[in-house]
Amino acid sequence: xxxxxxxxxxxxxxxxxxxxxxxxxxxxxxxxxxxxxxxxxxxxxxxxxxxxxxxxxxxxxxxxxxxxxxxxxxxxxxxxxxxxxxxxxxxxxxxxxxxxxxxxxxxxxxxxxxxxxxxxxxxxxxxxxxxxxxxxxxxxxxxxxxxxxxxxxxxxxxxxxxxxxxxxxxxxxxxxxxxxxxxxxxxxxxxxxxxxxxxxxxxxxxxxxxxxxxxxxxxxxxxxxxxxxxxxxx
Amino acid sequence: xxxxxxxxxxxxxxxxxxxxxxxxxxxxxxxxxxxxxxxxxxxxxxxxxxxxxxxxxxxxxxxxxxxxxxxxxxxxxxxxxxxxxxxxxxxxxxxxxxxxxxxxxxxxxxxxxxx
Numbered sequence: 001x002x003x004x005x006x007x008x009x010x011x012x013x014x015x016x017x018x019x020x021x022x023x024x025x026x027x028x029x030x031x032x033x034x035x036x037x038x039x040x041x042x043x044x045x046x047x048x049x050x051x052x053x054x055x056x057x058x059x060x061x062x063x064x065x066x067x068x069x070x071x072x073x074x075x076x077x078x079x080x081x082x083x084x085x086x087x088x089x090x091x092x093x094x095x096x097x098x099x100x101x102x103x104x105x106x107x108x109x110x111x112x113x114x115x116x117x118x119x120x121x122x123x124x125x126x127x128x129x130x131x132x133x134x135x136x137x138x139x140x141x142x143x144x145x146x147x148x149x150x151x152x153x154x155x156x157x158x159x160x161x162x163x164x165x166x167x168x169x170x171x172x173x174x175x176x177x178x179x180x181x182x183x184x185x186x187x188x189x190x191x192x193x194x195x196x197x198x199x200x201x202x203x204x205x206x207x208x209x210x211x212x213x214x215x216x217x218x219x220x221x222x223x224x225x226x227x228x229x230x231x232x233x234x
Numbered sequence: 235x236x237x238x239x240x241x242x243x244x245x246x247x248x249x250x251x252x253x254x255x256x257x258x259x260x261x262x263x264x265x266x267x268x269x270x271x272x273x274x275x276x277x278x279x280x281x282x283x284x285x286x287x288x289x290x291x292x293x294x295x296x297x298x299x300x301x302x303x304x305x306x307x308x309x310x311x312x313x314x315x316x317x318x319x320x321x322x323x324x325x326x327x328x329x330x331x332x333x334x335x336x337x338x339x340x341x342x343x344x345x346x347x348x349x
Contacts, residue, residue, distance in 0.1 A: 160316040164236045193246075197236040200246030201312075229247045 001025065001081065003040060005047065006089040008096050016096065018087075019044075025077070033072035033080065033088070034061055037100075048099035056213060059148030063100050064089040069150040069211040091153040093162065106162045107149045107169070113192070114166060114174040119185035135181040142176035142221060144214050145169060151208035151218055157201040164197035168208035168218030171199060175221035178228060190229055199225055240328055242308045253308050256301035263298035292346055299342045303335045 003023055008016035023039055025031060034054055041047045049072075052058040056074035063072055065080045066087050080086060094102040120129065152158050152167035166174065174193065177183050193199045199222060208218040242249045274281065285291055310331045318324040 157316075192235050195236045196238050196241040196244075196246040196249055196312075197315075198246065200250050226247075226250070230251075233247060 001077075001084045001086065003036065004085065004087045005040065005099070006096075007047075007099055009046070009048075009098055030076050030078045033063075033065055033075045033077065033086070036077065036086070037061075037072060037088075048097075048101050050101055057146065059146035062091050062148040062150045062153070062213075064092060069154045071148060071150065071213045074213060091149055093153045093155075093159040094149070102149075102153075104149060107147075107152055107167070110152075110162075110166045110170040111147065111173060113198075114170050114177070115185070115189065116173050116177065118177065118180060118183050119188075120182055121184055129182045131181050138179045138181070139176060141216055142172060142179065145172050145176075145216060146214060148213060150211045150213055151216075154207040154211045155202075156205070156207070157203065161197060161201055165201040166193075166198050168202070168222070171202070171225060172216060172218040172221045175225050178225065186228075187232065190225075190232060193225060194229055199229070240325075241311055242304065249308050252304055256305040259297055259301040260305065263294065263301075266294070286346065295346055296343065299339060299346075303339050307332065307335055 001023060003021045004018045005021065006016060007013070007019045021040060021043065023036070023043070025036070025039075034051060037047070037049055037051075041049075049063070050060040051073065052060040054061075054073045056071050059071065061072040062069060065072065065075060066082060066085075068080070069091060070080075077086070088100065090096050090100045090102045094104060094106060097103050147169060149169060151172075152169045155165075155168055157165045158167040174189065178186055178189055183189075202219070202222045204219055204222075206219045209216075209220075212218070238244055242252060270285070271277070286295065311328065314324050314327050314331070318327055
């Protein structure tokens with residue numbers, strides 16, 4: 001098969017370019033894209049990409065495969081290859097450090113903005129802050145986010161305003177803490193989001209939902225944040 | 235919190251709500267006009283004139299005109315903040331959009347009450 005890989009080494013290349021590599025898959029198996037990258041790296045050791053857990057948990061190997069973001073380690077070739085060709089690019093909208101490795105600073109800055117930790121100003125109980133099973137259920141579909149950035153870098157609103165729009169991943173996390181029965185900073189959190197950019201630059205095109213490797217729904221979470229803002233307004 | 239001085243209401247929630255309410259007004263006006271034209275296919279100038287001489291129609295039309303101005307401003311503000319990154323150029327384009335919207339509103343009122 002033919003693999004076209006985005007290559008860029010700022011130390012030696014003036015500009016990025018696509019490198020076409022013909023490769024035979026051993027035994028013709030339906031391997032994962034990450035396994036394919038290892039085969040490519042065996043051929044050309046200068047190829048750079050991030051990886052760690054190789055099972056869709058760490059979120060390191062987010063990349064653009066034939067035009068769609070996803071995790072290379074849990075995406076089989078049969079899911080993405082078209083006409084025996086695969087185009088691999090780094091996640092769009094973030095600066096490239098080298099080859100398929102992007103600088104995630106802007107993504108993490110937005111994550112920091114939403115204060116991704118429990119805030120509770122009431123005296124701590126002797127053991128722990130308890131939740132009912134129903135209250136705990138509210139966090140399902142939110143806490144599973146692994147911050148791989150596939151959703152945020154698939155969002156045009158983030159491409160145009162990465163410094164102002166929190167992005168789907170950050171907003172999913174924002175709602176995770178707004179929905180938490182143990183958090184007491186709801187008003188402060190909402191006040192931070194009520195500007196024309198942080199939440200409202202989302203136009204609901206749902207690219208985030210279509211690419212999330214964990215099957216989460218940031219658009220739904222954004223809708224719930226919007227509803228909370230409406231409910232607390234006069 | 236991102237500070238914004240050129241958006242319609244300077245609150246994302248307010249702009250969002252105005253955008254939706256004005257969309258409903260514009261939809262109602264469009265449906266009314268299409269319905270009126272369909273049910274009065276043999277309409278002449280005097281009937282068209284008398285329609286807009288009616289106070290309730292003037293109120294409805296002015297409401298639609300103001301809704302269009304607010305709706306267009308919020309939409310164009312979003313588009314310009316997305317695509318025009320140099321602040322000076324964006325300010326000039328936004329000023330042009332605002333001026334044009336204002337002209338359309340005044341012109342529209344003049345036409346409406348000039349019938």
